[in-house]
Amino acid sequence: MATGSGIRKKLETEYLAQSLQGHIQYYATSYSRSPDHEGRAAIRYDGNEIIKGYYWNN
Template identity: 90%
Template sequence: MSTWNGIRKKLETEYLAQSLRGHIQYYATSYSKSPDHEGRAAIRYDGNEIIKGCYWNNWMKADLFPKDEKYEKRMKVENAYMDDTALKLGVFDQRCFYNAFAEFDNQNIETSLKSEDLIVRIFAVLDRRVGKRRLALMKETIAEESDTFQEFYAIRAKAEGLL
């Protein structure tokens, strides 16, 4: 796996839409004094963290998870893909970004836009390979998407002059 600096550089220069460069920043860190070097991750828009997560939120906010046995197992044990609930609660960390990037970097943009992992879909909607026509087509079904994805779609559409 690449270093975080390499991943961030790819996300912010190679993949990020020209209209968002300088506005979107990806952030991930691990704390060297923390057990197992746990850390946090965030996506910032003009300096404001739109989504942010930290390993320690997994423990502090566990009682806020939906009371669904499969969901709890998926989030706590399997550390599976991120959904809107996980992103709103901030129960993800830098490893989720690394995993999402690995998926995103190794597939085409169409597959990334349909991924079950919301972080992968966010990377995709901010990607330069998604043009104005594609964004305009997405507007028809954006109401069916999660609130978090809609927020990133709105950021991108506004930057492209579509909103």
């Protein structure tokens, strides 16, 4: 089974066009102490969040 950092590395290197490699970063975290396991995810381009959102499990 792949780890989160391993998946992120593949997404940021192997699955992006060469012109985007080094510019796009994927970010995801979950808050384990939150009662509904809330989390946050974002895609960054040169450090600026271009897509972001929150998620939770009911």
